Amino acid sequence: MTDAYIIAAAATRFGRQSDVSEKQLARQVYLDVLADAGWVTGDDIDIAYFGNCGMWVVGQGSVRGQVCFTALVADGLFPERVPMVNVEGACATASMALHMAARDVLSGQSRVALAVGVEKTFYPDRPELTARLYDGGIDRFDPHEWQDYYKAAGTAAGKPFEPGPGRTIFMDTYAMQACYHMKRYGTTQAQIAAAAAKNHAHSVHNAKAQYRKAMSVEEVLADKPISYPLTRSMCSPIGDGAAAAIVCTKDVLDGLPAEVRDRAVRIAAFQLSGGKYRTLDEDGLSRIAGDRAYARAGITPGHIDVAEVHDATAFCELYQAEMLRFCGEGEGGPFVESGAASVGGTLPINTSGGLVSKGHPVGATGLSMIYELVSQLRGETEEGRRVPGAEWALAENGGGVMGFDEAACAVTILHRDR
Known part of the structure; x- marks a missing residue:
């Protein structure tokens, strides 16, 4: 067994780009x-490995x-006869x-492998x-199972399960x-608003983010209601x-030029976990994947210098900070509110702006997190969101x-290493 190194990472600008096709996005990020x-x-x-979730809705599957x-391939930019494996796993694709x-x-099967996400x-x-694209992210064969689960959970949470127009069921x-x-x-x-405001502030310094407008906690709270306690600026956009x-x-890696070797980042650990219909007070699946990853890397949560977590809503950042042991359970709110998760804090989280501000093109999100963290470890991010001297980074991506x-x-x- 050998180590695996990321020698290159790239991401396009995220945003609403109606005039750009999937093929054009793929070409752009591949050349980058x-x-x-x-x-x-x-x-x-x-x-x-090519990640995508939604091309089937416009007629292209398989x-x-x-x-x-x-x-x-025709242009001689990608080698002929190289296998391309299609990957789909919702937002974790x-x-x-x-x-x-x-x-x-x-x-040892391959010496060089490419991972791409396009959405x-x-x-x-x-x-x-x-x-239609988002409908595939939940059980459509037996919908009564999650409907019954959410109805019961709504009673326990003090918020009835009442899906409404203008939002996905996930919100x-x-x-x-x-x-x-x-x-x-x-x-x-x-x-929760503090997490969103922090990430909107981070994205001001990210030229590839979908939104680049700073927002105060008060502005986040006053934004359009989506589903209490969430407002629009607490939720990831399309x-x-x-x-x-x-x-x-x-x-x-050893055979590459020094300028490439010097920018390489080692993949210290990677772990997947699967979901289940858990009880409300039971740890989530990111706790399992996180603990396994720490053990694999031979480190503790205290080693992490910078993290990107799956904040499909701002609440998710609070929750994931707890599940990944960046703070104690139930302490996610005070942790973020204190400034600990901001650039300049003890553990900056979502320096890219996170999903709520950087954006969330489903099948590309996980690799955009990697791009952000690789850039941080190289010291190459823009001023204003850079984490100086970062050596260890963690990405958490749910789907x-x-x-x-x-x-x-x-x-x-x-x-x-630095």
């Missing part, structure tokens, strides 16, 4: 990730990655693609397509979890984008819904 490695073509790539890379690339390298969720003329489930947390631990709406990374073995769990969770730990 080649350039980050100092390559003109991908001739050294042995295998590629061979999504192959279709998006057809022109790149891109992280799964990276994990598969790393597994290929660690197993469009914005269809201004056909909003029903966006709804209602997150709102119910937030209400339960508020009821159990005394978490306040203002503390948008389009792509992200990618190139992973290689130690022997390949789909199974009760109050995600259906899948991916935790990745990265390391760079």
Whole structure:
């Protein structure tokens, strides 16, 4: 077994880009990730993993990655006969693609592997397509199971399960979890707003973020209500984008130019966990994946210098800070409100702006987290959100819904010696 290293990472700008196709996004991020490695073509790539969730809603399924890379092969930019494996795992898709690339390298099956995530969720003329895309993230065979679960949970949380127009069902489930947390631990709406305000402030310094406007806690609280206690600026938007990374073995790394070797980041650990219909007071699946990842990397949560977590809503950041042991259970609200999770705090979280401000093109999100953390470990992020001297970084990326769990969770730990 050998170590696996990220030698290149890239991401497009995230946002509502109705005039840009999936093929164009794939080309852009692929050329960008080649350039980050100092390559003109991908001739050294042995295998590629292509993450996407929604192309089927516009009629393209089964061979999504192959279709998006057809022109790149014809142009001599991507090697012929290299296998392209399509990956889908809801919002955790891109992280799964990276994990598969790393597994290929660690197993010795491949020396260089590419992971790509591409997604469009914005269809201004056909909003029903966006709804169809998100509908796949929950059980559609036996909907009575989650309907019964949420009705019972609503009673316990003090917030009835009442889906409404203008939002996905996932916002209602997150709102119910937030209400339960508020009821159990005394978490306040203002503390949830503090997480959103922090991330909007971080994104001002991220040129690739969907939103780049600072917001105060008061402005977040006064924004359009979505599902109490969540307001619009506490919720991730729809948008389009792509992200990618190139992973290689130690022997390949050793043969690369010094300027590439000096920017390489080691994948110290990666772990997946699966969701279930848990009880309201039971730990979530990110606790399992996180603990396994810490053990694999041989570190503790105290080693982490910077993190990106899956804040599909601002409440999720509070919860994930607890599940990943950055603070005690029930302490996520005070932890974020204190400034600890801000740039300059003890453990900056979501320096990219997080999903609520950077954006959330579903199948690209996980790799955009990796791009952010690789940039942080290299010391290459913009001023205003840089974490100086960071050596250890963690990404947590959840996908789909199974009760109050995600259906899948991916935790990745990265390391760079300084």
